[in-house]
Amino acid sequence: MLRRLAVPALLLPVCPLATDITSLPARCLTLQHTLHLENTTILNVTHIPAPATVATPGSCQSSATVTSAPLCRVQFVINTTSTSAVHAEAWLPDTWFGRFLATGNGGTGGCIDYGAVDYGASLHFAAFGTDNGHDGAGGGAFLDHPEVVNDFAFRAIHVEAVIGKQLTEAYYGRQPAKSYYLGCSTGGRQGTQAALRFPADFDGIVAGAPATDWNHLMGWSGLLGHFVGTTTPGDESPPPNTSPKFIPAAMFPLVSAEILRQCDALDGIVDGIISEPDDCDFNPQALQCAVDQTSGCLTPFQVQTLRNIFSPVIGTDGNLIYPRYSPGAEADPVSQALLGPVFFQFTADWERFAVLNVTTHNFTDFGLQDIALFDKINPGGISTFDGHLEAFRARGGKFLTYHGRRDPLISSTNSKRMYELIASTLGTPSLDDFYRLFLIPGMGHCSGGLGPTAFGQGTAPGLNVVNASSHNILLALVDWVENGAAPATVVGSGANGTERTFCRFPMQSVFNGTPFVCTD
Ligand SMILES: *[C@@H]1O[C@H](CO)[C@@H](O)[C@H](O)[C@H]1NC(C)=O
Ligand SMILES: *[C@@H]1O[C@H](CO)[C@@H](O)[C@H](O)[C@H]1NC(C)=O
Ligand SMILES: *[C@@H]1O[C@H](CO)[C@@H](O)[C@H](O)[C@H]1NC(C)=O
Numbered sequence: 001m002l003r004r005l006a007v008p009a010l011l012l013p014v015c016p017l018a019t020d021i022t023s024l025p026a027r028c029l030t031l032q033h034t035l036h037l038e039n040t041t042i043l044n045v046t047h048i049p050a051p052a053t054v055a056t057p058g059s060c061q062s063s064a065t066v067t068s069a070p071l072c073r074v075q076f077v078i079n080t081t082s083t084s085a086v087h088a089e090a091w092l093p094d095t096w097f098g099r100f101l102a103t104g105n106g107g108t109g110g111c112i113d114y115g116a117v118d119y120g121a122s123l124h125f126a127a128f129g130t131d132n133g134h135d136g137a138g139g140g141a142f143l144d145h146p147e148v149v150n151d152f153a154f155r156a157i158h159v160e161a162v163i164g165k166q167l168t169e170a171y172y173g174r175q176p177a178k179s180y181y182l183g184c185s186t187g188g189r190q191g192t193q194a195a196l197r198f199p200a201d202f203d204g205i206v207a208g209a210p211a212t213d214w215n216h217l218m219g220w221s222g223l224l225g226h227f228v229g230t231t232t233p234g235d236e237s238p239p240p241n242t243s244p245k246f247i248p249a250a251m252f253p254l255v256s257a258e259i260l261r262q263c264d265a266l267d268g269i270v271d272g273i274i275s276e277p278d279d280c281d282f283n284p285q286a287l288q289c290a291v292d293q294t295s296g297c298l299t300p301f302q303v304q305t306l307r308n309i310f311s312p313v314i315g316t317d318g319n320l321i322y323p324r325y326s327p328g329a330e331a332d333p334v335s336q337a338l339l340g341p342v343f344f345q346f347t348a349d350w351e352r353f354a355v356l357n358v359t360t361h362n363f364t365d366f367g368l369q370d371i372a373l374f375d376k377i378n379p380g381g382i383s384t385f386d387g388h389l390e391a392f393r394a395r396g397g398k399f400l401t402y403h404g405r406r407d408p409l410i411s412s413t414n415s416k417r418m419y420e421l422i423a424s425t426l427g428t429p430s431l432d433d434f435y436r437l438f439l440i441p442g443m444g445h446c447s448g449g450l451g452p453t454a455f456g457q458g459t460a461p462g463l464n465v466v467n468a469s470s471h472n473i474l475l476a477l478v479d480w481v482e483n484g485a486a487p488a489t490v491v492g493s494g495a496n497g498t499e500r501t502f503c504r505f506p507m508q509s510v511f512n513g514t515p516f517v518c519t520d
């Protein structure tokens with residue numbers, strides 16, 4: 001449950017707001033007629049007393065979302081070209097602290113992240129969200145619409161920032177003092193892309209579990225399906241997976257138990273969490289059926305499947321294409337999206353609709369040639385695997401990124417790889433002055449998993465229980481941007497008051513007999 005926060009001491013207004021609070025509801029409603037923003041049509045304006053449930057448009061959301069602060073809600077659409085448009089919402093709290101917050105999306109969607117928008121408004125940001133240029137969780141809108149792909153790849157967040165800041169100023173009578181971004185997964189990629197392509201859009205960015213190196217991520221995801229013998233995405237009526245390579249979901253607990261047997265103790269404590277999965281040299285041979293053994297074990301084909309899953313993808317030129325699946329992450333049920341009987345929907349949508357511009361495709365022989373094609377076409381310049389953050393850094397921008405080490409959809413090892421790419425591009429081994437990566441042992445994709453993994457990441461209710469910058473990554477970002485206080489660690493909160501301190505890369509989380517500590 002989302003506990004409503006008292007006003008955090010550090011998150012004071014950046015300067016006092018002169019607007020007469022009593023006039024805000026009336027002032028809100030006039031926006032319907034007074035807002036004149038480039039390429040933008042105002043669809044609806046309402047003032048919402050809190051707490052309230054509101055109807056949400058589009059096909060993604062359930063019918064109601066809670067608003068946790070009294071606010072002015074503006075629904076609008078920005079035409080980005082003659083064949084593309086971004087639907088967006090502004091949630092403008094009555095008590096505004098002078099800050100702007102844009103939020104991102106997930107997967108191949110298409111869905112305003114209302115939870116994140118509400119979270120931002122509850123912390124007194126002028127909070128925005130968009131549909132990323134198309135409605136719905138799938139990628140069908142990409143077909144024959146390269147400008148919709150461009151919105152998805154880079155433009156939706158940019159117009160969210162440009163138009164959103166103008167709208168904020170029109171309502172409150174002055175420009176936001178600082179601008180922030182919050183997103184995870186595809187949202188993490190969008191935040192990274194913003195820092196690379198539009199370095200003036202945000203002063204601070206939180207980019208969780210970023211889907212950077214998107215083309216290779218889509219390729220790796222497709223290859224995982226190939227390793228387990230899947231051929232068909234869910235929307236094309238997949239046949240049952242009868243491949244000898246396939247490992248049924250019911251067998252994975254056996255696999256996970258063996259992985260823990262081999263690797264759980266590496267971090268100094270047997271607690272079900274592999275703090276550093278890159279140290280886990282898992283050998284699946286131990287699971288292979290002995291002569292005469294027919295249950296509780298794997299066939300040689302299945303053992304080979306595990307070898308493939310837990311090996312990095314290497315190109316024909318010998319270069320790394322994408323890191324391996326993290327041992328331990330297969331225990332998260334979401335892993336079935338990649339390792340289950342159906343070909344990964346995001347890869348299928350991306351290849352069919354954005355890359356090939358076809359409605360159906362045979363994925364049976366998915367392989368390195370598909371990844372080479374993704375690289376060659378790189379629709380919308382989506383790759384987002386580039387270290388050139390000079391301009392963002394020179395403006396004083398601050399970047400916080402985090403990644404669950406038990407992430408079942410995107411390897412956290414890729415976030416280390418991104419860090420190293422930026423460091424080598426900028427010619428500096430440490431990025432501490434503007435870019436910090438926190439690796440989160442036990443956490444799944446963006447949130448959840450094992451242990452205390454709530455630290456204000458705002459992607460789901462219940463994550464934002466502590467309002468200090470030491471325990472809340474969005475508040476930590478504000479503190480860094482506005483007070484120069486860079487976060488050394490992030491503390492996660494869990495059930496029954498449990499906590500764990502998370503380390504910034506390249507420090508390691510080590511159990512020293514009492515709690516975990518961070519060491520070089
Ligand atoms: C939020 O932070 C302030 C100041 O640090 C504190 O007084 C208040 O109790 C906190 N509220 C919650 C809900 O933790
Ligand atoms: C946006 O595009 C739609 C459809 O082409 C058009 O009807 C509308 O007038 C455009 N709005 C603006 C503000 O350009
Ligand atoms: C605008 O929002 C109000 C309040 O949610 C709703 O009653 C009304 O139907 C909406 N109007 C349009 C045109 O969507």
Ligand SMILES: *[C@@H]1O[C@H](CO)[C@@H](O)[C@H](O)[C@H]1NC(C)=O
Pocket residue numbers: 038039079080081082159162
């Ligand atoms: C408005 O749309 C045109 C293209 O249709 C684009 O060139 C221009 O940059 C857009 N303006 C904004 C503020 O996005």
Ligand SMILES: *[C@@H]1O[C@H](CO)[C@@H](O)[C@H](O)[C@H]1NC(C)=O
Pocket residue numbers: 144145146357
């Ligand atoms: C997509 O394919 C359709 C049907 O073959 C074709 O008419 C259209 O021009 C293609 N669009 C693009 C952007 O290549």
Ligand SMILES: *[C@@H]1O[C@H](CO)[C@@H](O)[C@H](O)[C@H]1NC(C)=O
Pocket residue numbers: 362363364365
């Ligand atoms: C898909 O490709 C495989 C391998 O090339 C082939 O055996 C199979 O018949 C194809 N399926 C369809 C529906 O065309």
Ligand SMILES: *[C@@H]1O[C@H](CO)[C@@H](O)[C@H](O)[C@H]1NC(C)=O
Pocket residue numbers: 495496
């Ligand atoms: C929290 O404490 C309660 C009551 O002691 C217990 O039932 C529950 O299992 C605990 N939860 C966790 C996650 O440890």
